[in-house]
Amino acid sequence: MTTTSVEAPPPPSVETLTPVRKPKRGGGPGAIVKYALALVFLIIVLMPLYVLIVTSFKAGSDIGVASQWSLPETWTLASWEKAWNALQPAFFRTFQLAVPVAIISSLIGAANGFVLSRWRFPGADVVFTLILFGMFIPYQAVMIPLREIVTTLGIPPGITTLVLVHCIYGIPICTLIFRNYYATTVPEELIEAARVDGAGLLRTFGRIILPISIPGFVVTIIWQFTSAWNDYLFAIFLSNTRNGPITIALNALAGAQSPDYAASMAGALITSLPTLVVYVLLGRWFIGGLMAGSVKS
């Protein structure tokens, strides 16, 4: 009975990550302009999505450049079937990539973030800036030797290699997200109290910190899941159409000599579904993740 005597604070709400202030509702002629603009933008944003959907249900002569905006003459699922058959293996492979990446990177990020948010060691700023820069490097600058290492060691191209690579290059962003999260949500007294109770660092982390880290985890999991799912650059360097993730398969489907446009559109939708589902379900945290990925505060 040592650590339990410390009462953990309730998990912080989402608002900690994305402050939301209820705006004042305006009226008058300004409101008309405001809503008109909001609607125009809504239409612009949704137009490509509309074209994706209608084209994916078209067949034969229906699929013409000049008729991109029109609804299908006859609705058919043929292109969806074709796209699904082409993408299915890669679709499941990409889960095998994105799920482990999301979990492993988040755990690494939580551990690093906790240590870095509490430990002021000499040169901490320099070390931290060096870590952060890892987030911004163009991966082309490491790709040539990376591929040489992979080939020399005889590591087969494909999902396992990509999991490793995404976990390594995900360290900076996950560390940053958790460091900022802990710095703003975990009071110093809580750590002190745990120390007084005789809990070591690892124990404090496991018993006290991890349980209140859920919002942080949601952010890094969404972030790493979507970036691993959507990645194309690592995929093209370190895998191929037979063992690569879905972006490679989609590109093969859509980039053929004479691409089947309806199937390409269906394929693009299939490819986007998991990330869109994640975004719609966890959208509030998604925004938090975007912020944490860019602004240090």
Added chain:
Amino acid sequence: MRKLRHWGPGLLLLSPSLILLAVFVYGLIAWTTKVSVSDEHNALGSKGFAGLENYTKLFTNDINDRFTHSLKNLLVFTVVFLVGAMFFGLLWAFILERGVKAEGFFRTVYLFPMAVSFVASGVVWRWLMNPNKGDSAGGLNSVLGGLGLDFLQNTWWTNPDWGMAAMAIPAIWQLSGYVMALFLAGFRGIPQELREAAAMDGASTYRLYRNVIFPQLTPVALSALIILGHMSMKMFDLIMSVSGPQWLTEVPAIYVWQTLLTSDYAKAAAISIILLLLVAVVIVPYLIYTNRQEKNA
């Protein structure tokens, strides 16, 4: 000393990540730099020291000035993309900031494109920006025709003069929502007292924004510019999936890949390092600046 002993486990938690980053970020960058100053032209070639020859050749006797052409392309793309995304992002945030019913809905939809992979959005934009005009006009051209804006019709990414600017359209579509999210957070971060004080002084809405609110957004705008600029330099998958590896729309990030396909590692490495330097010029001062800000806070 007592503190240091206490943080022993902290060092234990942190060191694997630090070692991985040291090797896979800084070690591999050093490796790429070494390749870039070698005379290794293919996998079987010698590995002598070539000095800066690979770099100077890029600017002097590159085929058709391909590298300088790709740099010009990058510049055009970056400028159009930054201006477009900042403009729309700020406008959307401004509208939502003024208080709109169903704000959450608009915010969710505006952020939609961000969740989709560049490869998937490339598929639909390649289709929408079909170069045809007149009766067989593609999606974007027929919308412009329908709105009576025929003079804006373009052959998009196949246009030698406007191809690179056109390539920014999908990028703007995809990332304006992100800029909006940043600015919304910026708006929400402005202390309510400032607005109230301005209202007490009888400031008009115009003056309120002009003199109080917009100046407060400068740090957000700076972050957004830096992040977008950095994304722009690394942009690979979107351009690849809209136009393919075309000379017309080639940027350094793609030229690296094209060079690697010819097994000219030294040249590819030199382009990568130049790309890295371009990113570093933008990012490093920003990291140092934000670090200093944080310390002062």
